Amino acid sequence: MVDYDQEAVETRIRQSFARQGAMETLGASLSSVSPGVVEIELNYDRKLTQQHGFLHAGVISAALDTACSYAAYTVTTPEVSLLTIEFKVNLMSPGRGERFLFRGEITKPGSNIIVADGRGYALTDGPAKLIASMTSTMMVIRGREGISG
Amino acid sequence: MVDYDQEAVETRIRQSFARQGAMETLGASLSSVSPGVVEIELNYDRKLTQQHGFLHAGVISAALDTACSYAAYTVTTPEVSLLTIEFKVNLMSPGRGERFLFRGEITKPGSNIIVADGRGYALTDGPAKLIASMTSTMMVIRGREGISG
């Protein structure tokens, strides 16, 4: 992390994020990039709900997975790519709120496997409410054609 | 399951599915409902992708979670509701294809906790390709105001 270049890392991540059709569909934005930690936010929208009108668990997973993946990008070099191998999501409270924050954070960096943890919060009145957590396992990919960023 | 009423179950599930804003956003359709097994399909669309152009892991999770949840609905009575407590997703191959099938199946029914397993497949030329699996844990909810179906 000696050579951590915040501007280069953030540019790279923002360009990759912009290529994610799903993030645009969810109305998600990348609100913060720092070493080992990335935050994504999105507004409540009826088009993102499950049958009770709460944020769909899949939407929560999409935002947490993206936050965890880009958190991992902050600790890897530009020539490698990352694939999510698996994740686990705990849904702790209904996805009820006006706006949501999803934070991904590196738990264990590595040259082959990176583990990140994420937390999702509903932001409305009062303190942020924890609605979900994720643990995500990613594999570092080198030189696989057609996969970069 | 003695009294399993296919028509009533399928109607109830289709009505609930129709209330899921997220399923409409994904362009997902409920393709099959049978006792303990539900299938959902969706077409590839640029608006559902991650940065490499593959189906986003969150979209895969949304479809698998929904398939697993409705599989659980086929084995519960109409007055109860289900909340997904947690799930784990393994992403086994990139979400590359024209069309995708997601099957949820009950592994362990129960009066308090139901466990389902799901599998996602890419459908293109040749045999269906396994792209993801899910194990999902749901809690049976009785008489909670504002939560039904």
Next chain:
Amino acid sequence: MVDYDQEAVETRIRQSFARQGAMETLGASLSSVSPGVVEIELNYDRKLTQQHGFLHAGVISAALDTACSYAAYTVTTPEVSLLTIEFKVNLMSPGRGERFLFRGEITKPGSNIIVADGRGYALTDGPAKLIASMTSTMMVIRGREGISG
């Protein structure tokens, strides 16, 4: 937590821990009980290893599950019991070391479902090394005959 009675809680947990045949088999001891956090320690022993001579993932799981469960006991009342519904373990570094510490911590208390996170560390020379993490989901059980503590 207003009425948190450290002595009563710790006594209850130590009595329950003493009934766990598996903890004795592993040579594990309960090293710390505080509100929402419980720590367990054990020494390396050849009888706890996998084929490469590292601590077996199942032993790591046993210690983390127990630490997470008793962390949950610190936030429940004595008449209820807890059953672990599921957990996920990430194995981040080989279980190499002389002594190991496993900490379980409540992430989300609840009247029906409690979520805890655990971390396992190898203690040898130098700083503790993170070897594993767990997320555990527990169900609060009331009045089920034959299950207490």
Next chain:
Amino acid sequence: MVDYDQEAVETRIRQSFARQGAMETLGASLSSVSPGVVEIELNYDRKLTQQHGFLHAGVISAALDTACSYAAYTVTTPEVSLLTIEFKVNLMSPGRGERFLFRGEITKPGSNIIVADGRGYALTDGPAKLIASMTSTMMVIRGREGISG
């Protein structure tokens, strides 16, 4: 799998299993090795229990992890080794019974990552009772000194 040599594979796995101190401690035996599927059995013993006298979730995890790992060994070449990166366990029924069977089965082979699923059963009177399931993710390791088999 063209060259699958049952005798060589089984010998290799039995030798590795014999090096697992933890399996001896649990009283576990390798009851079946076939392509992509491995079974382990163990008897109920007070020394393997949690506080209610049921088989400890960590013991269940140890047996399932081992069964899944050796299932993966049946589809890899002898010079590689496997490390479990992570697993998830669902505990579906209390670990009550006289004898237990744990079956691990390959879900997705691969040159870098192998995914296996496992199921644990209590064997007493009547049909086997499903008590637990596992999904396990393993990494294929080549040429790492000191890690083989």
